[in-house]
Amino acid sequence: EAGVVQSPRYKIIEKKQPVAFWCNPISGHNTLYWYLQNLGQGPELLIRYENEEAVDDSQLPKDRFSAERLKGVDSTLKIQPAELGDSAVYLCASSLVQNTEAFFGQGTRLTVV
Amino acid sequence: KQEVTQIPAALSVPEGENLVLNCSFTDSAIYNLQWFRQDPGKGLTSLLLIQSSQREQTSGRLNASLDKSSGRSTLYIAASQPGDSATYLCALTGGFKTIFGAGTRLFVKA
Numbered sequence: 347e348a349g350v351v352q353s354p355r356y357k358i359i360e361k362k363q364p365v366a367f368w369c370n371p372i373s374g375h376n377t378l379y380w381y382l383q384n385l386g387q388g389p390e391l392l393i394r395y396e397n398e399e400a401v402d403d404s405q406l407p408k409d410r411f412s413a414e415r416l417k418g419v420d421s422t423l424k425i426q427p428a429e430l431g432d433s434a435v436y437l438c439a440s441s442l443v444q445n446t447e448a449f450f451g452q453g454t455r456l457t458v459v
Numbered sequence: 460k461q462e463v464t465q466i467p468a469a470l471s472v473p474e475g476e477n478l479v480l481n482c483s484f485t486d487s488a489i490y491n492l493q494w495f496r497q498d499p500g501k502g503l504t505s506l507l508l509i510q511s512s513q514r515e516q517t518s519g520r521l522n523a524s525l526d527k528s529s530g531r532s533t534l535y536i537a538a539s540q541p542g543d544s545a546t547y548l549c550a551l552t553g554g555f556k557t558i559f560g561a562g563t564r565l566f567v568k569a
Contacts, residue, residue: 453502
């Protein structure tokens with residue numbers, strides 16, 4: 347069974363440019379998470395979806411970040427415009443339902459120059 | 460607000476040694492605690508999940524314990540191998556939020 351799939355694996359962009367990340371969760375998983383991980387730190391939640399509804403986006407910087415989960419399956423996370431401080435690894439995870447075991451993708455490493 | 464601390468931040472041991480990684484937390488109102496492994500440049504791999512009502516879980520050479528009263532969890536790795544070298548993170552889920560520790564970087568010397 348395929349795990350959580352993320353693309354691209356790496357992205358280098360100039361500041362002020364837009365960027366988008368894509369995530370395909372494990373089939374049948376209703377809950378999808380986007381996390382941000384800075385070097386040497388644990389992941390921090392950006393947004394959590396239950397099916398297609400964003401139920402926790404309190405940590406998402408809404409002035410430049412946006413996310414969507416069409417049809418409650420795949421999800422995209424967008425940054426526009428990107429800033430130097432956005433350089434980090436963006437991780438997607440999914441779980442069958444909330445508060446159950448979470449499975450993570452390989453992440454997208456973003457470098458803003 | 461839940462705070463999760465992992466000590467030590469880094470650990471180097473010779474191959475074959477048994478070792479314990481620690482995770483402490485401030486709020487005992489949790490649904491579960493999960494231990495993950497993260498290799499450099501990779502995502503997180505789930506190792507063990509302990510439900511709030513459980514005291515421990517075992518998988519192969521790994522054993523994780525949970526003591527909510529003291530706000531502590533330990534991950535025990537038996538007979539460590541160079542392939543165990545990675546960063547180990549604990550994560551607590553409660554109130555529909557999951558909080559991660561910063562991780563312990565483990566290096567097992569051959």
